[in-house]
Amino acid sequence: MENNLPVNVREYQELAKKALSKMHYDYINGGAEDEHTLRDNIAAYGRILLRPRVLVDVSNIDMSTSLLGYNMPSPIIVAPTGSHKVANPEGEVATAKAAASCNSLMVLSFSSNCRIEEVAASCDAIRFYQLYV
Template structure:
């Protein structure tokens, strides 16, 4: 981690492992039962390849998009998850504030 800023999921996992009690980290990082779906998801993301492009002008990139009438600076949203209070005392409220500060959406489940 250069400058202590994480740049990928593994680096975020390392930071979480250091910051959270072991029981909380294991719960958040794990999957249900035999973890078949967790392994399948990891494998699926591993098959997504980004094609690097060099010598391309990136000084004026616009990643903004519109989702259901809501303008966002990038196509990134916060997916529905639970147990946020294991990582922060304010729980989902802190996550919602963070999403709002980034002008993005947090998906909820009823």
């Protein structure tokens, strides 16, 4: 890892494995039941082929998009996931601040460790809430 910064999901996984207890790592890294969908999701990304291009000016690119009327600089958002305090003492507040710093959108989970009001007051991230009904 150059400058010790992770460059892909696998390298983030390695760091997470070192930072977390086995139980918490397995909770975050695992999928439901026999993990068929988890494996298929990873395989689906593997089927997307990118053609490498060199000497192309990428100093002025635009990946912005909108979701339900909210504009954002890229189509990358934070999906709802519960119990962020297993990974960070600030919990979902830390995740919301990170999303806000990228002008991204965070979906706060129904099973989050932090209260909705606490997360909402912590930053200006675009706020979506996931609710089981």
